[in-house]
Amino acid sequence: MKALVWHGTTDIRCESVPDPRIEQERDAIIKVTSCAICGSDLHLYDHFMPGMKSGDVMGHETMGEVVEVGPAARKSLKVGDRVVIPFTIICGECEQCRRGNFSVCETTNRNKDLADKAFGHTTAGLFGYTHLTGGYPGGQAEYLRVPFADTTHIKVPDGIPDEKLLFLSDIFPTGWQAAVQCDVQPTDTVAIWGCGPVGQMTIRSAVLLGAKQVIAIDRLPERLSMAKAGGAITINFEEESVVERLNELTGGKGPEKCIDAVGLEAHATGSVDAMYDRAKQAMMLETDRPHVLREMMYVCRPAGVLSIPGVYGGLLDKIPLGAVMNKGLTIRTGQTHVNRWTDDLLNRVLENQIDPSFVITHTEPLESGPEMYKTFRDKQDGCIKVVLKPGMNGGLHA
Amino acid sequence: MHDVVRRTALPGRSQSSHDRLARGLGYFSIALGIAELVAPRAICRAAGLRDLEPVIRGYGAREIATGVAILGSHDPEPWIWTRVAGDIADIATVAAGVRQDNESKGRNALAVATLAAVTLVDLACASGLQAAKDNRKTATMDYSVRSGFPRGLKAARGAARDFKVPDDMRTPELLRPWAVASGDR
Numbered sequence: 023m024k025a026l027v028w029h030g031t032t033d034i035r036c037e038s039v040p041d042p043r044i045e046q047e048r049d050a051i052i053k054v055t056s057c058a059i060c061g062s063d064l065h066l067y068d069h070f071m072p073g074m075k076s077g078d079v080m081g082h083e084t085m086g087e088v089v090e091v092g093p094a095a096r097k098s099l100k101v102g103d104r105v106v107i108p109f110t111i112i113c114g115e116c117e118q119c120r121r122g123n124f125s126v127c128e129t130t131n132r133n134k135d136l137a138d139k140a141f142g143h144t145t146a147g148l149f150g151y152t153h154l155t156g157g158y159p160g161g162q163a164e165y166l167r168v169p170f171a172d173t174t175h176i177k178v179p180d181g182i183p184d185e186k187l188l189f190l191s192d193i194f195p196t197g198w199q200a201a202v203q204c205d206v207q208p209t210d211t212v213a214i215w216g217c218g219p220v221g222q223m224t225i226r227s228a229v230l231l232g233a234k235q236v237i238a239i240d241r242l243p244e245r246l247s248m249a250k251a252g253g254a255i256t257i258n259f260e261e262e263s264v265v266e267r268l269n270e271l272t273g274g275k276g277p278e279k280c281i282d283a284v285g286l287e288a289h290a291t292g293s294v295d296a297m298y299d300r301a302k303q304a305m306m307l308e309t310d311r312p313h314v315l316r317e318m319m320y321v322c323r324p325a326g327v328l329s330i331p332g333v334y335g336g337l338l339d340k341i342p343l344g345a346v347m348n349k350g351l352t353i354r355t356g357q358t359h360v361n362r363w364t365d366d367l368l369n370r371v372l373e374n375q376i377d378p379s380f381v382i383t384h385t386e387p388l389e390s391g392p393e394m395y396k397t398f399r400d401k402q403d404g405c406i407k408v409v410l411k412p413g414m415n416g417g418l419h420a
Numbered sequence: 421m422h423d424v425v426r427r428t429a430l431p432g433r434s435q436s437s438h439d440r441l442a443r444g445l446g447y448f449s450i451a452l453g454i455a456e457l458v459a460p461r462a463i464c465r466a467a468g469l470r471d472l473e474p475v476i477r478g479y480g481a482r483e484i485a486t487g488v489a490i491l492g493s494h495d496p497e498p499w500i501w502t503r504v505a506g507d508i509a510d511i512a513t514v515a516a517g518v519r520q521d522n523e524s525k526g527r528n529a530l531a532v533a534t535l536a537a538v539t540l541v542d543l544a545c546a547s548g549l550q551a552a553k554d555n556r557k558t559a560t561m562d563y564s565v566r567s568g569f570p571r572g573l574k575a576a577r578g579a580a581r582d583f584k585v586p587d588d589m590r591t592p593e594l595l596r597p598w599a600v601a602s603g604d605r
Contacts, residue, residue: 032439032494036432067434068494122586205591208581226568232578248563253573304492325595354589366583375579380568383561392434399494404561 024412025163026391028078031069032399034392039079042159042167047094050171052105056184057161058083059391059408060109060192061218061285062333064399066152070286070309071335073136073152080391082109082149083191084161085184095172106176107161107168108360109192111147114173125357130170131156145357162391164412176364179372185379185409186371189223193407194367194378196358197223197283200331203354204279206231213237213268213277213321214254215314217245219407220331221283222252222381229253230376233279237271239264241289244404248381259290265321276323285332286310295340302339309336319345330355381407387414438548442496445503445545449487456480467531468524469517479513482506497549504546507539 027037042051060083065071085106091099099105112119113129130147131137137144137154147169150160158169168174178187197220206212212228214221217240228236229252238249239257246256257267268277290296290313302308318328319342328351346353370376383406386394394408435443456463457480460473469476486506489499511532518528569576 032435034434202583202585203589205585205589205596207596208578222568226576227580229569229573229576230578230580231583232581244561244563247561248566251564251567251573252569253567253577304489327591350595352591352595362586370580374570375576376568377570378568380566383563389432392432395434404563406563 023164024388025079025159026081026388026395026410028066028074028080029076032067032396034067034080034395036389036392039159039163042165044090044092045167046169047092048170048172049092050088050095050099050168050175051090052084052086052107052166052168053089054084054086054161054164054166054412056085056188057081057163057388057410057412058188058191058193059162059394059398059410061220063150063395065286065333065335067395067399068287071152071333073140073154073157075153075157078150078153078157079159079163080150081160081162082151083188083193084149084166085178085188085191086161086166089165092171098172099175103175104178104180106178106187106190106364107149107166108174108176108190108195108364109149109151110357110360111149111156111158111169111174112361113170119173122359122362124359124361130174133157148357162388162410164388173361176361176368178368182372183379185382185385186377187368188409189219189378189381190360190364190367190371192358192360193219193223193381195360195363196220196331197225198227198363198367199358200224200281200283200329201227201231201233202363204228204281204327204329206233206279208232209234210279211235211237211272211277212279212281213239213318214281214283215239215318216282216284216332217242217249217256218283219381221245222248222406223378224281224283224331225249225252225254226376228279228281230370235271237268237277242401245406248406252380264317268321272323276321276326278323278326279329280318280322280326281329282314282318282332284314286312286334288313290314298340308339310334310338312338312341316340316342319343319351322349322351324349325351327352327354331358382409384408385414386410387416388412436548436552438545438552439496441541441545442490442500442549445500445542446487446490446496449483449490449503451487453480453483453485453487456483466527467514468519468527469514470519472513472517475513475517479506479510495553497546497553500542500546500549503542504539507535507542511535511539 023041025039088103110125111130112124112127116128118126127146131144134144147156149158210233212233214224217238236254238254241260250256288311296313299311388410391410398405456476460476490496514531
């Protein structure tokens with residue numbers, strides 16, 4: 023089958039790889055109908071995330087049709103079922119899964135020892151990601167083997183386009199969890215850094231959850247235009263001071279809820295700390311660029327909440343924990359507990375409360391995936407979200 | 421516009437031919453730099469130069485720094501132009517520093533010709549990367565009609581306010597806004 027394969031820094035190739043097959047009793051194989059490139063795929067593309075190996079199949083936003091089911095998965099799946107695959111692989115049985123903390127499933131990371139060493143304790147296995155999270159082949163491919171398939175799936179009805187459902191796999195529940203874990207109140211100002219795909223979903227989630235005002239921060243006019251369409255007040259950080267503007271919009275008190283939808287590759291024009299991070303990262307003395315975290319900690323209202331769906335990978339410098347401690351801020355973060363939210367979110371899609379396909383700017387054949395990584399990373403051609411379709415001819419752009 | 425991006429890429433690969441050439445030049449830069457740092461006398465002899473070991477060592481450090489920057493940067497183009505500038509300095513140094521014996525003059529001419537060839541490769545790479553970048557520049561897209569709310573923004577505001585936030589994600593009562601905690605909405 024064809025798949026997008028990682029070969030090194032900025033080197034993704036569309037290649038032929040062996041078809042997946044049932045390896046464990048709880049496995050299923052799905053024929054991929056749609057998959058997407060996620061912002062966190064770019065951390066692998068740029069090789070900021072450790073633990074990748076040449077030959078790894080990329081992708082963790084995938085949906086399709088079940089074509090083969092292992093004997094132990096037949097109680098909940100059958101051939102022909104239409105499923106979205108969450109990016110977190112979950113057993114459904116361990117203590118964390120039973121508590122709904124699916125992204126820290128204790129069972130599914132087959133490289134548990136590696137994760138124990140890196141993070142202290144293992145987290146869930148993830149599709150198409152670093153070997154720290156199991157090194158499972160991903161879904162930017164024609165077929166995907168789904169381990170623990172009896173629990174690792176979201177069944178979706180026929181008759182609705184893939185585009186409305188695909189993002190249940192990651193960015194929609196990720197944006198939702200980012201807002202939910204802020205415990206949004208009707209009096210709240212929610213400030214969201216980053217208007218990429220997760221940022222856009224977070225904006226919509228905060229609006230649905232009833233925030234008084236939602237403020238979105240980015241530098242790209244096309245992304246800010248989409249944020250504004252979703253109900254956000256926008257700040258272009260290349261044109262105005264984020265801190266001054268946020269204080270101005272909140273009567274000098276700062277936003278109660280701050281959300282980092284950027285993560286480890288923050289781009290901050292001209293700020294001293296951003297130059298510091300760039301220099302240290304180039305010398306391999308720091309793994310991540312935490313400009314957004316610092317700014318959130320500084321500007322957040324005392325007793326506020328910092329929500330961090332943005333991905334971080336390692337060791338960060340100059341974090342103003344003094345501000346966090348003295349202002350009594352609460353930090354909530356983590357990979358998304360996808361299946362905790364998807365029943366509710368699927369209903370919201372079916373009820374037309376939200377249509378997540380608004381974020382798609384490029385639909386391309388799977389074979390164009392490698393080029394689209396570059397287009398997406400460089401934010402060219404107005405690119406915000408790329409959907410890839412195995413077997414598609416030609417491409418569609420916004 | 422997107423088709424232009426496509427033409428600059430190798431089929432089925434994320435790296436264009438110029439991206440791959442740039443990475444090759446990055447490795448070449450580092451290898452040459454190490455040679456210049458470790459064996460400057462041998463380099464001088466091979467290029468028919470007078471005793472310019474300290475200068476050659478300095479150039480070696482420059483080559484290594486440029487190579488690391490090329491390999492470590494998302495956008496190698498400015499660093500390839502830095503290589504072009506370095507090439508010109510190299511050619512000037514080699515041409516001016518020639519020993520005045522016939523054997524050295526012959527070696528020197530070969531060295532200048534080699535440097536000129538490398539300069540052409542660097543120029544081709546830098547120009548190619550720049551052209552690809554210029555081609556990718558695009559008019560800003562306007563997504564101001566993409567609310568994502570089929571029933572409109574007004575209907576969406578607070579539509580999920582009845583969602584019950586799980587207990588483990590709720591703000592402790594004492595940290596909640598006074599108006600909310602006291603039930604005075």
